[in-house]
Amino acid sequence: MSDALKTTLGIAGAAAVVLAAPQLVANPYQLGIVTIFFLSATVALGLNVLVGFSGLFSLGQAGFYGIGAYAAALISLRYDLPLALGVTLPAAGAAAVAAALAYPTVRVRGFYLAVITIAFGVVVQSGAVEWVSLTGGPMGLIGVKLPPIVWGLERLTPTGLYYVIGAVFVGALALTRNLARSRYGRAFRAVAQSETAARALGIDPAATRTLSFALSAAFAGAAGALYAYLNQYVSPETFGFLDSVRYLLMVIIGGAGTWLGPVFGAALLTVLPEAFQSLAEWQTFGYGALLAIAIFFVPNGLVGLFDSAVRRLRDRPRALETGPWPAEGVDLTDILPARPAADVPALEIRGVGVRFGGLTALDNFSGEVRAGSVHGIIGPNGAGKSTLLNVISGFYRPSEGAIRLFGEPLDPNGGHARAGLARTFQNTELFGDLSALDNVRAGFHDGSRANLIDALLRSPRQIREDRSDLDRARRLLAYVGLSDFADVRASHLPFGHQRRLEIARALALGPRVLLLDEPAAGLTHAEILGLGRLIRDLAARGVTVLLVEHHVDLIFAVCEQVTVLDYGKLVMSGAGEEAQRDPRVRAAYLGAAPVVEHAAEAVQP
Numbered sequence: 001m002s003d004a005l006k007t008t009l010g011i012a013g014a015a016a017v018v019l020a021a022p023q024l025v026a027n028p029y030q031l032g033i034v035t036i037f038f039l040s041a042t043v044a045l046g047l048n049v050l051v052g053f054s055g056l057f058s059l060g061q062a063g064f065y066g067i068g069a070y071a072a073a074l075i076s077l078r079y080d081l082p083l084a085l086g087v088t089l090p091a092a093g094a095a096a097v098a099a100a101l102a103y104p105t106v107r108v109r110g111f112y113l114a115v116i117t118i119a120f121g122v123v124v125q126s127g128a129v130e131w132v133s134l135t136g137g138p139m140g141l142i143g144v145k146l147p148p149i150v151w152g153l154e155r156l157t158p159t160g161l162y163y164v165i166g167a168v169f170v171g172a173l174a175l176t177r178n179l180a181r182s183r184y185g186r187a188f189r190a191v192a193q194s195e196t197a198a199r200a201l202g203i204d205p206a207a208t209r210t211l212s213f214a215l216s217a218a219f220a221g222a223a224g225a226l227y228a229y230l231n232q233y234v235s236p237e238t239f240g241f242l243d244s245v246r247y248l249l250m251v252i253i254g255g256a257g258t259w260l261g262p263v264f265g266a267a268l269l270t271v272l273p274e275a276f277q278s279l280a281e282w283q284t285f286g287y288g289a290l291l292a293i294a295i296f297f298v299p300n301g302l303v304g305l306f307d308s309a310v311r312r313l314r315d316r317p318r319a320l321e322t323g324p325w326p327a328e329g330v331d332l333t334d335i336l337p338a339r340p341a342a343d344v345p346a347l348e349i350r351g352v353g354v355r356f357g358g359l360t361a362l363d364n365f366s367g368e369v370r371a372g373s374v375h376g377i378i379g380p381n382g383a384g385k386s387t388l389l390n391v392i393s394g395f396y397r398p399s400e401g402a403i404r405l406f407g408e409p410l411d412p413n414g415g416h417a418r419a420g421l422a423r424t425f426q427n428t429e430l431f432g433d434l435s436a437l438d439n440v441r442a443g444f445h446d447g448s449r450a451n452l453i454d455a456l457l458r459s460p461r462q463i464r465e466d467r468s469d470l471d472r473a474r475r476l477l478a479y480v481g482l483s484d485f486a487d488v489r490a491s492h493l494p495f496g497h498q499r500r501l502e503i504a505r506a507l508a509l510g511p512r513v514l515l516l517d518e519p520a521a522g523l524t525h526a527e528i529l530g531l532g533r534l535i536r537d538l539a540a541r542g543v544t545v546l547l548v549e550h551h552v553d554l555i556f557a558v559c560e561q562v563t564v565l566d567y568g569k570l571v572m573s574g575a576g577e578e579a580q581r582d583p584r585v586r587a588a589y590l591g592a593a594p595v596v597e598h599a600a601e602a603v604q605p
Ligand SMILES: Nc1ncnc2c1ncn2[C@@H]1O[C@H](COP(=O)(O)OP(=O)(O)OP(=O)(O)O)[C@@H](O)[C@H]1O
Pocket: 356, 359, 360, 361, 379, 380, 381, 382, 383, 384, 385, 386, 387, 388, 426
């Protein structure tokens, strides 16, 4: 089923349920249960953004629901604001609290968020009991009125409120769908799967996780606000720890990361407690047992189970044959930057030192990389090659010294991707669960102009940008010979293909300087020849390449300049031939055999 068809069917189906339910139910009590289901599904859809996309857990979602409910009750009792404000302000309030809670927490480790949210839920609930002047204490707030539709106009009716709640549920479905397909959805997943690679693409992990948490809280806040209008009374009992567990269960049982999973989870966990009302005292036990069963037997949830069965039927075993790399005639002019002027060095490294405790990994290192050249770095294991790459790309802060990129000082605090530095990793760092195509598209994140509102509403600007991203990503995949693998998950690709994909993703940044950390490691001879041609082709297109490699044949075949490191110190730096003649290099790498013949072979097509 195509993406667009699935979206249309899902949203039309949900809208049909909202419209048909008043006719189908036997009494107002049943309609009340349906309404609560819409609210729970809204919370679960929001929570899925956190759990399913970002891989983080919240056991305090009921706390945001409570904040939304109290905020709406206070807005109604004190200011009597119209509907739109009466829902969006509580949602924004919940999101702001979530952001304040998450930002310092997710910086340390995502796991701590789960712990913090438990405490948060407890604090909100006891705050609602203790802060009597604001919340009415244990008695709660009574007499919440249905809000005016707009200022000065008549109030919403109970029937009207039902349709508003239904519309918010359908809206939550559409918004989360749009979000999943946007660069934000990709960024959430990217950070969950490889924080390191996400950073290299200019995606800020802490900000990304905070955003996902704030969004999930906004959905809970909006649902809580609507609950206050529905119930016309808010008390601390409405949002306990058990409710938070229930929301999390809805997402996990339904299928975290799937689109419709949270809705099915919400339906199940709304109907089950109603059906087994006589067993109410077993509820806590029941939720615990369900969670354990879900995690052990259906870790991907009900919809996840269905999805993987469909995928098994659909994905036939495929040939592993790739196209040539670099593919000829692929136009990358709108992706790669203009050819640099030759007079300013691409990189100028002055007196850079990196220390780890007592160990000096890089010692007062200075060097230059010419614009538009291919520059090799060699040295024995532990010489400091990767450290040099890490310090240039901003992963390590230099203990001293400075680095300039095309004459501009690099900020050691970040922004390296935006400045034009892209890199690959010694052990490939792909986003394993994302398709090859989405891995490359993640590289466009930082350069994107469409904002969060564009993404949520899938604005014309977003649609235009998606089209352009898709086209550019497909060309990059074609360039590295992976056109036939666009839809394959990165983790399912053979190793050599993964190396190519990582280079394609780095190129998506449109880098002025590409840093390759042992790109030939694990490749076959034929693949190394292809890699050599690709590097030369990139240099011909104006990209400066800094290549750390143990395959000296490849180094001498493609590099104009070679720098030799040992024990974190510069041994020599000069033209390739000079390095080949250097007795220290010959002793360490080349033995007595001349390497020029191998070198020549490596770049011949
Ligand atoms: N994050 C770190 N913490 C502590 N020590 C580190 C760290 N990164 C590197 N080192 C140490 O710094 C030294 C240089 O390591 P580096 O990885 O840069 O060497 P390399 O030349 O890339 O080696 P290889 O060819 O084996 O990859 C080594 O002694 C290494 O153990």
